[in-house]
Amino acid sequence: MVRDPRLTKLLKTVRLFHPQADGDVIELAFDFAQQAHAGQQRLSGEPYFTHPVAVAQITADMGLNPTIIAAALLHDVPEESAVTISELKKEFGVDIATIVDGVTKVGKVKYRGVDRYVENLRKMFVAMATDIRVIIVRFADRLHNLQTLEYQPAHKQQRIARESLEIYAPIANRLGMGEIKGQIEDLAFRYALPNEYRWVVGLMKHERATREDYLESVKERLTSELTTQGLEQFEIHGRAKHLYSFYLKLLDHERDTSKVYDLVALRIIVPSVADCYRALGIIHQHWVPLKGRIKDYIARPKPNGYQSLHTTVFTDDKQVVEFQIRTPEMHQQAELGVAAHWHYDEQGSFVPNKKLNWIIELAKWQKEIADNQEYLTKLKLDVFDKRIFIFTPRGDVLDLPEHATPVDFAYAIHSDIGNHTTSAIVNDVIVPLSHLLSSGDVVEIITDKNRKSPNPDWLTFVKSSNAKNRIRLALRHDQQGFLNRFRKKQ
C-alpha cells in the first residue's frame, strides 16, 4: 500500500528534530483518526481529517515529539466520533489519551455572552489545562481554525477572532510562544478589525517598499564592520514586525508611523552571549544609539523567558534602525517559548538553556517526577511553583505567588501604581485590598494620585517579596522626608 503523502511529510518533519524518533505511534494515530473521521466534512467541503492532519503538522514544525503529534492527530476524535477517551487510552496509552481529554475539555466551554465566555475560557485554560502540552495542541488547533476561518459564518468569525486576541494570544505570550502568538494575532486581526487591518497592511507595504533597499545597505555596512572587528560567525536577517503588534504600537503613538522605529528591524544571531555584547559594542562605536532604547533582556530576561539585546541607532544618514542581538538558543526560546522544552538531544535527555532559570526549574521538576525513566514526560503549569495567573482588564497575564492580594498585583504592574492604590475590583466586584486572589481573576486597581504613601498594614498581608520591598522602601522614603522637614523647622 502506498503511504499517504501527508503522513510521509509528518514523519519527515519529526525526524528532522528527533532522528531516533519512533514513528509507529504517529502512523497508528494517523490511521485511527482517519477512520474515526471517515465521511465527515469541514465547512470548506474538504474531508474533516484534513484538519487534524494540519494541526499535527503545525506541532511537528515546532519540533515537538511523537506523543504530542499523535495527540494532535487524535484531538477531535472524542468530540466528533463515537470513540471514547477510555478507548483511546487502551489504544494509545494514558499519556496521549490524557492530552486529548484535556484538549476536548478546554474546547467545551459554552458560549454565554461575551464577558462570561471570556472569563470562563480563561479560567478553563488556567484550571483544566495544567498540562502545557494540552495548551500547545489547543493553540495549533486554533491556528488552523483561524487559517480556515473564511468558511465560517460571519458571527462565528467575529467570536473566534475576538477570543483569539483576548485569550489565546495573551496566554501564548505568557508562555513565551512568540511565533504562534504573532500568527494567531495577525490572522484574528483581519476578522476582528477589518478596516484597521487593511490600513495597517497598506502602511506596512509602503514602509517595507521604501525601507527594504535601505536596510539591505545597512546590513552590508554592518557585515563589513563586524568582520573587520573580528567577529567571525554571525547571521543578519531583516525582520518585519507582526501586523497586530505593529498596530498596537501605532495606537500607543497617536497612529504616527514615524514614531515606530522597529517596523522593520535587523536581527543579528551570534554563537555566544559574549558575542552578543561585542556586536552591540561594535554597533554603538559605529552609530549613535537613541536615548532610552537600549534594552538588555539578556541580563534581565522578560518574565516569559525572552532574551535578546535591543538597540535603536541613528545611522550615518540620520535614519533610525533597530537591532536585536541574540544567540541561536535565545532565538529558539523567543519563537517557541515553553514549546522549546520538547527538544531533546540524541540520547533523549533534556537540554535546557542554562541561562534561563525557570527552564532549569522545569528540568528539575521533570527529573524528580520522571527520574529519567521516560523519554516523553509531562510538564505541568504548576511547575511555576504555586503561582497563580491573574489577568489585567486588557487581558495581560501576570503570575503571582499563591494567596497574593490586589496589592501584590498592583506592585507587580508598577511600584507607582502600588504606592497609590486605594481600592481594587476583582471580576467586577469591589473587594478589600487583603482579598485573596485566585487564578483566572480579572483585577483592576483604582489609584489616587494624592495618596501620599502605602499603608503600613499592607505589610501584614502581601505575599510577594517585590511588594514587601517596595512598600518598605516607600515608607522609609516617606519617613526620611518627614524627618528632614522636621529638622528644617527646628
Ligand code: MN
Ligand atoms: Mn480541532
